Amino acid sequence: MARKCACCDTQYDLTFVPDSDDYMCGECYCEEYDSLEFSQGKYEAEMDVLHGDVYDIRKAIEAFVNDPPDSAFQYGYLYGLKSELENAEFKKRP
Numbered sequence: 001m002a003r004k005c006a007c008c009d010t011q012y013d014l015t016f017v018p019d020s021d022d023y024m025c026g027e028c029y030c031e032e033y034d035s036l037e038f039s040q041g042k043y044e045a046e047m048d049v050l051h052g053d054v055y056d057i058r059k060a061i062e063a064f065v066n067d068p069p070d071s072a073f074q075y076g077y078l079y080g081l082k083s084e085l086e087n088a089e090f091k092k093r094p
Contacts, residue, residue, distance in 0.1 A: 007032070013068075027075045034072035041076025042083070049084045057085045 004011045006020060007028035014023040017033075030038045048054045061081050069075045 026069065027079060030072035030075040031079070037072035038076035038079070041073035041078075042080035043076075044073075045077045045080025046084060049081070054081070054084075057081055057088065061085065 002011050003014055003023050005014060005025040005028055006017075006022040007024060010025045013026045015026065015029050016022075017024050017029065024032065045054075049057060054060050061078065064074075064078050069078050
């Protein structure tokens with residue numbers, strides 16, 4: 001049986017969390033246990049997109065493939081970019 005994140009069911013980037021006696025992915029772990037840094041990263045991503053500092057959200061997200069996040073701030077930033085991409089695609093719908 002494959003291990004998966006206790007929060008989002010992903011099967012990659014898992015860390016054992018003794019507090020919950022379960023596994024969590026990096027993004028969920030940072031959101032749960034380092035929420036301030038995570039929230040700051042998410043906010044910065046939203047502001048960068050709003051102010052035009054990020055021209056192509058997809059390419060910004062793809063940049064994390066070659067250089068995965070290694071801090072709660074970066075996980076939050078990636079999460080914020082994903083949210084902004086989802087919002088942009090939702091606004092395009094008729």
